[in-house]
Amino acid sequence: MDFAFTEEQQDIFAAVDELCEEFFAPRAEEVDEAGAWPQENADMMAQSDLMGVPVPEEYGGMGMGFLEWAIIGEKLSSACTTSGAIFGAHMLCVYPLMFFATEEQKQKYLIPLAKGEHVGAFGLTEPNAGSDAGNVQTRAELKGDEYILNGSKVFITNAGEAQTYVVIGNVAPETGTRGLTAFIVEKGFPGFEFGKNEKKMAYGSLPNRELIFNDCRVPVENVLYKPRGGFRVAMQTLDVGRIGMAIGAVGLAANALQKAVAYSQARVQFDRPICEFQMVQKMLADMTVDLEAGRWLTYNAAWRKDQGLNFEKEAAMAKLYTSEMCGRVTDHAVQIHGGYGYTREYGVERLFREAKLFEIVEGTSEIQRLVIANKLLKEIRKK
């Protein structure tokens, strides 16, 4: 077992560190306060070749693994959580195209996404299909050489800003998950509109909009994988998406820990920096262990994916653990900052609010536990 990174990986990560330190981190507060899509950040991610890390080079990507993608995402999220979320949501569109798209679809859609010329988004969740993802009611009816989509999706990250959407519709809602079908939908397709941008507990600059399909016409060649193949597309996308959520949580928690350490060294009470007090040290120690455990669960899931091993259980474990870890670590970070942590001055109250997201999106913690238990029981039954 080798935990070391290659020289090539180290060079890549050093370049991303520099980019985060010089560009993304200094503007993170400003980006969050602006309440508007951070176009300059999206442009910088594109220019720096971050939008297609695991995509093969012939499709405009860097030809690296999901482990590299995960670690780059962690660094981005640590510097600017909003940018990390854009990066993660983009992959939910890129990944199904990498895995399921035809050659023509890859040429048309994957290449500009991997190069960062386009931003991607993924639409599965509906008002009545959250955890119960099989209950998708967005209707897709075949008419001639087009599918007509009717229905709506909610909370879609990057919506409105993205050019390319992978959308899960249903060609036969009465058959449940067996009717699910994935479509590639372009911004600007007739009958495709965006609803209001949700006001959230945090991430004021990250778009989460409704996708509205009103007799939206999608050519048959834009079916991704195959008609009635949408459940598989959605589930496999979510498996990778869970790694994406885990890296976001790890990055955010790493930022919170760093802030907590710095503050505890600078803040003097009873004539000593508070990091010298054992109750503060206990929190710092717990945060460090918690973060590191989550980080390696996540790297392990990404590494298994790159090795072609089963990684679904590991991805769910990473998502579950890191999202709850992120809650604990940011809670301690605010506590260590005391009254100043509750103010907006030190930025940890923002991290505290942002952390909650991870326990909810891309499968709640409850759903992750179901997935993990399911996989575990299946593995044991096999033996």
Next chain:
Amino acid sequence: MNIIVCIKQVPDTTEVRIDPSTGTLVREGVPSIINPFDENAIEAALQLVEAHGGCVTILTMGPPQAEQALRDALAMGADRAVLICDRAFAGSDTLATSYTLAQAIRSLGDFDLILCGKQAFDGDTAQVGPGLAEQLGLPQVTYAINIEVDGKKVRVKRLLDDRFEVVETRLPALLTVVKQINDPRHAGLRGVMKARKAEIPVLTAGDIEADITRCGLNGSPTNVVRVFSPQRHGQGEKLEGEPDEVARQLFEKLHTAQIV
């Protein structure tokens, strides 16, 4: 157009430490970077080549580890990089450095423009750029804040203490740039990967047909007697008010100090 950018690898710190026994910079334990003004020169070269076509060559004289600075420049998008490296070059002052760079540039073939940062972050002499222009017999324009190339001419806006100055000269020429000229780009992943794989040729004293007596310590008439941080003497004083009144106050102070 073919542009040569001369860069220097410098310690990454604004608090340069000096070894009091030798009077030289302490480099141990300090990470190295491209001299920040040289990054502006690289960015300016990349922008000119993006606009006019051509090739950007990065040149540095230094120890073998200066190769990293060249790879960082390649990662930004430069086309090729050359390291000038030989024990004979050790201990070069600005005269020997400009001679050695000039010999290397002669060995590289045709070029249209040489760009340098206005000065190095560590030595702060600002002599190598102008010295190199003299060695090569090129027109030189220092402190460039804007560069416009038009055929065989270049129009340069210079940033001076109290004014701008616009100068036009023929190509080839040597320009030194100030940091206000641009915002150097960050290396993307593609650039980093390309730079990792790049072959970086090394030129020795023999390769550039250098006269050894003009290189390194032998070719360096500069003798650093002592290097020290200056003592701060008293605070400055600001006189405010009507010009006549301020002039009178100034005269009185100078008179009291027996300067006038």
